[in-house]
Amino acid sequence: MGTAPASRDVTSYGMGLAAPLALFFLLFFVAPLLQLFWLSLHNDTAGLHWGLGQYLHFLTDPFSLGVLGSTLLLGAEVTAVCLVLGFPIAWLYQRIGPRLQTIIILIVLLPLLTSVVVRTFAWIVILGRQGIINATLQSLGVIDTPLRLLYTQFGVVIALAQVQMPLMTLPLITALGRIDPNLDDASCSLGAGSWRTFFKVVLPLSLPGVIAGCTLTYAAAITAFITQSLIGGGQMLFMPMYLYQQASTLQNWPFAAAISIIFLLAVLAVVSVFTTLGRLSRGYGGA
Amino acid sequence: MAETQGGRSLVVDAVTHRYPSGALAVENINLDIKGGEIIALLGPSGCGKTTLLRIIAGFIAQSQGRIIIGDDIVDALPPNKRAVGIVFQNYALFPHLSISENVSYGLAARGIDKATRQREAQRLLELVQLPSMAERLPRQLSGGQQQRVALARALAIKPSILLLDEPFAALDKNLRLDMQIEVKRLQRVSGITTLIVTHDQEEALSMADRVAVLSHGKLEQFGTPSDVYDRPQTLFVNTFVGSSNRMPGVVVSADRTAAKVRLDAGAEIIARPAGGALTEGGRVTVCIRPEHLQFVGDETGFAGVVGMSLPLGATVVHEVTTADGSGVKVSQARIGETRALENGAAVRLAPLARPSPTPFPQRFRSSHSPHGVRHDPQPPKPADHRPHPRRHEGASGTELRPGPPAGVRDLHRKLGGSP
Numbered sequence: 222m223g224t225a226p227a228s229r230d231v232t233s234y235g236m237g238l239a240a241p242l243a244l245f246f247l248l249f250f251v252a253p254l255l256q257l258f259w260l261s262l263h264n265d266t267a268g269l270h271w272g273l274g275q276y277l278h279f280l281t282d283p284f285s286l287g288v289l290g291s292t293l294l295l296g297a298e299v300t301a302v303c304l305v306l307g308f309p310i311a312w313l314y315q316r317i318g319p320r321l322q323t324i325i326i327l328i329v330l331l332p333l334l335t336s337v338v339v340r341t342f343a344w345i346v347i348l349g350r351q352g353i354i355n356a357t358l359q360s361l362g363v364i365d366t367p368l369r370l371l372y373t374q375f376g377v378v379i380a381l382a383q384v385q386m387p388l389m390t391l392p393l394i395t396a397l398g399r400i401d402p403n404l405d406d407a408s409c410s411l412g413a414g415s416w417r418t419f420f421k422v423v424l425p426l427s428l429p430g431v432i433a434g435c436t437l438t439y440a441a442a443i444t445a446f447i448t449q450s451l452i453g454g455g456q457m458l459f460m461p462m463y464l465y466q467q468a469s470t471l472q473n474w475p476f477a478a479a480i481s482i483i484f485l486l487a488v489l490a491v492v493s494v495f496t497t498l499g500r501l502s503r504g505y506g507g508a
Numbered sequence: 509m510a511e512t513q514g515g516r517s518l519v520v521d522a523v524t525h526r527y528p529s530g531a532l533a534v535e536n537i538n539l540d541i542k543g544g545e546i547i548a549l550l551g552p553s554g555c556g557k558t559t560l561l562r563i564i565a566g567f568i569a570q571s572q573g574r575i576i577i578g579d580d581i582v583d584a585l586p587p588n589k590r591a592v593g594i595v596f597q598n599y600a601l602f603p604h605l606s607i608s609e610n611v612s613y614g615l616a617a618r619g620i621d622k623a624t625r626q627r628e629a630q631r632l633l634e635l636v637q638l639p640s641m642a643e644r645l646p647r648q649l650s651g652g653q654q655q656r657v658a659l660a661r662a663l664a665i666k667p668s669i670l671l672l673d674e675p676f677a678a679l680d681k682n683l684r685l686d687m688q689i690e691v692k693r694l695q696r697v698s699g700i701t702t703l704i705v706t707h708d709q710e711e712a713l714s715m716a717d718r719v720a721v722l723s724h725g726k727l728e729q730f731g732t733p734s735d736v737y738d739r740p741q742t743l744f745v746n747t748f749v750g751s752s753n754r755m756p757g758v759v760v761s762a763d764r765t766a767a768k769v770r771l772d773a774g775a776e777i778i779a780r781p782a783g784g785a786l787t788e789g790g791r792v793t794v795c796i797r798p799e800h801l802q803f804v805g806d807e808t809g810f811a812g813v814v815g816m817s818l819p820l821g822a823t824v825v826h827e828v829t830t831a832d833g834s835g836v837k838v839s840q841a842r843i844g845e846t847r848a849l850e851n852g853a854a855v856r857l858a859p860l861a862r863p864s865p866t867p868f869p870q871r872f873r874s875s876h877s878p879h880g881v882r883h884d885p886q887p888p889k890p891a892d893h894r895p896h897p898r899r900h901e902g903a904s905g906t907e908l909r910p911g912p913p914a915g916v917r918d919l920h921r922k923l924g925g926s927p
Contacts, residue, residue: 401600
């Protein structure tokens with residue numbers, strides 16, 4: 222036996238344990254990403270001339286910028302809807318019995334347990350011209366002509382919000398669960414009403430969860446290709462579909478690559494804003 | 509401090525609370541607390557003391573009975589309208605707010621302007637001797653400091669009643685004593701009627717003007733610390749507060765002031781009835797505190813064999829096995845030359861004449877006290893004449909803590925008063 226094991230610091234871990242995953246990432250994530258970046262630096266579709274033409278094209282093209290803007294806006298809207306609907310659920314979850322908690326978790330997780338295609342077609346059935354909502358409202362005499370729900374921003378936001386809800390609710394449940402219930406009582410006994418307690422105590426202390434939930438929801442919403450395309454239809458164009466058209470239909474690979482990089486940077490920018498906020502709020506919470 | 513709100517009375521009037529499951533949390537509790545008193549609610553965990561505290565604070569609506577603060581019945585008021593200050597066991601400081609903001613939280617809720625709030629917070633922080641901590645966050649403070657902040661925060665709203673829920677449980681022993689003194693000082697200065705919930709008898713006896721002992725949701729005794737310690741009304745109080753030897757015996761004769769009891773261990777002793785009737789020939793459990801037993805040189809008292817001796821510092825505790833096979837603890841003050849007692853030495857023990865032991869009528873097969881002192885009129889069954897089966901003594905009776913607990917003595921000494 223050598224002496225090496227005895228002198229080894231027990232607190233250090235073999236980095237070799239991470240090697241398989243690192244290799245996997247290197248091969249299937251980092252390498253394609255670099256290739257994508259390399260591709261985006263070409264001015265022609267054949268990939269012969271170097272240049273920043275694709276980026277210039279995107280950044281000076283009002284249509285492209287419009288698509289980027291509406292995609293980022295879509296993410297913000299979905300995140301807002303999820304936050305407003307998810308917070309009460311998470312709050313409720315911390316104040317009910319274990320049996321109801323199980324039911325809530327099941328309902329929250331249900332969208333994740335259904336296939337994305339099935340779920341999306343279900344929304345088409347619900348939102349369509351002859352769909353459940355329109356049929357019901359018409360038979361009740363509330364409306365004469367069917368509402369336009371499908372192929373609208375509203376429809377996409379609603380459908381995405383349903384899918385992404387668990388990504389918002391679960392971090393919120395965790396964050397709210399970490400708040401000492403005595404703080405509620407303390408606030409109340411000091412004379413604060415429910416709203417003051419909520420805004421001064423519960424909300425600030427749940428911020429880490431809010432930010433984690435927003436980051437996840439946002440990132441998932443803007444990249445949700447299938448839901449965006451099927452519910453949005455032809456009229457609504459978002460970045461994933463735009464990218465797909467450029468790459469697949471128009472075979473303009475360098476431009477598609479540039480779109481990806483720009484989209485990636487935009488998403489990273491938004492996420493880093495969230496995480497910065499998260500780091501600032503980490504001063505709260507915890508023990 | 510010129511808190512005019514201090515010193516309102518608190519009446520707990522026949523309060524009963526039933527859980528949704530139907531189980532009784534507290535049953536028919538009556539407490540009449542004068543303005544400015546410190547009251548301890550003492551009992552083992554699960555006895556309903558915290559439930560009672562939450563009822564008074566308004567977090568739980570009792571099933572029956574009334575809570576009256578001053579002249580007002582407050583049952584209809586939500587907690588945020590009751591002006592009851594609470595210090596929670598874990599302090600429950602707002603972790604994201606500075607100490608100053610924590611203290612002034614209640615004032616902000618009352619819409620008081622910022623300048624006044626800050627001035628008031630500073631005044632209170634000076635009161636609890638933390639004037640330089642205003643800008644820190646709670647987690648930057650030690651446990652004792654956090655508790656001072658919690659106190660300051662509760663006092664800031666000028667509460668009519670101050671409730672402390674196991675306030676010292678999380679502190680180490682030395683700090684606990686300091687904080688007990690601190691709380692008592694603040695309470696005296698402000699004159700606020702104060703209720704301390706605790707399972708720690710030393711804390712209850714040292715802090716409170718009167719102690720309410722609870723067991724299984726019922727009020728066992730409500731009296732001064734010396735009442736509770738020296739004149740326990742129930743077997744539960746006798747064994748829960750301080751430590752006690754429980755010695756079975758038969759009543760030989762009894763009147764209202766004294767009872768003669770023949771112990772199974774073999775002596776006739778004079779005991780002080782706790783109230784209620786003792787009938788001649790009835791079986792009783794006599795509670796004798798370890799410090800009230802003494803070794804005697806003559807043939808009085810009862811015989812025993814010394815088992816183990818534990819020198820605890822100021823006292824030595826001996827475990828003695830009596831003739832009927834049960835064990836008793838004897839606590840001897842270490843004054844002068846203490847007799848060395850070897851393992852296996854034969855001794856005779858007799859209770860001190862005063863304070864007398866207390867006999868409690870036995871219920872069959874139960875060493876637990878009946879509520880109040882109620883005598884079972886039935887003559888004892890023959891089976892009950894055999895030596896009382898040795899109870900598992902570990903629960904409450906045999907903590908080797910003779911005499912007024914050390915903490916109590918220290919506290920009284922530090923306060924410069926007498927019990």
